[in-house]
Amino acid sequence: MKLNPIRKYYDALLHALGPSGWWPGETPFEVAVGAILTQNTNWGNVEKAIAALRAARALSPEAMRRLTPEALAGLIRPAGYFRVKAARLGHFLDFLAAEAGDALDDLALGYLGRQELPRLREKLLAVRGIGPETADSILLYALAKPSFVIDAYTARLAQRHGLAPEETNYHDLQDIFTSALPEDVALYNECHALIVRAGKEFCKKSRPRCGDCPLGAFLEGAA
Numbered sequence: 001m002k003l004n005p006i007r008k009y010y011d012a013l014l015h016a017l018g019p020s021g022w023w024p025g026e027t028p029f030e031v032a033v034g035a036i037l038t039q040n041t042n043w044g045n046v047e048k049a050i051a052a053l054r055a056a057r058a059l060s061p062e063a064m065r066r067l068t069p070e071a072l073a074g075l076i077r078p079a080g081y082f083r084v085k086a087a088r089l090g091h092f093l094d095f096l097a098a099e100a101g102d103a104l105d106d107l108a109l110g111y112l113g114r115q116e117l118p119r120l121r122e123k124l125l126a127v128r129g130i131g132p133e134t135a136d137s138i139l140l141y142a143l144a145k146p147s148f149v150i151d152a153y154t155a156r157l158a159q160r161h162g163l164a165p166e167e168t169n170y171h172d173l174q175d176i177f178t179s180a181l182p183e184d185v186a187l188y189n190e191c192h193a194l195i196v197r198a199g200k201e202f203c204k205k206s207r208p209r210c211g212d213c214p215l216g217a218f219l220e221g222a223a
């Protein structure tokens with residue numbers, strides 16, 4: 001059986017690219033908002049939306065919940081799909097209020113953080129507009145829970161390296177990565193960040209730059 005090489009990939013990426021310092025965000029709530037806003041857009045657009053929220057002093061659960069849906073949509077317009085995302089933020093705020101007993105202060109995320117991972121993940125997945133990637137991003141980067149994030153870059157890397165066929169679903173891909181790594185928040189955090197950085201710089205959708213990539217030596221048939 002082929003040995004799962006993901007730990008070696010992680011070491012090679014970290015050695016070549018250095019630590020990522022993820023996820024940018026001043027509070028767990030800001031990180032969670034970023035995880036929702038980054039759906040279907042690039043991070044530069046999310047930063048503009050976050051800056052607008054910050055300028056409007058709307059980057060806390062209480063303040064954001066006081067905004068009308070139209071006002072919230074207007075502030076996050078740079079992130080694209082702004083009406084849909086405003087509704088998703090609204091669903092997330094409703095969820096936070098229900099979980100934290102309507103105490104929608106800055107500690108609401110802390111309340112979530114004290115819950116057990118499997119049940120909390122289920123609850124997040126039940127929030128409209130939060131899929132597995134967003135849920136795992138919130139769990140890992142906002143709440144420091146060991147929930148490995150799979151995204152398009154991760155799937156592409158796994159497929160190109162023969163670790164998973166193209167149609168592999170989210171949870172099977174997650175298993176491939178978590179079965180090769182110790183369950184460790186810092187390591188999951190860094191591993192996902194490194195994969196995204198490698199994906200952006202080398203493992204592009206078309207014309208991957210394998211010759212320059214820190215993982216080029218691991219490709220089947222590489223010298």
Ligand code: SF4
Binds near residue numbers: 208
């Ligand atoms: S660019 Fe090539 S070597 Fe790098 S991760 Fe993608 S497929 Fe692998």
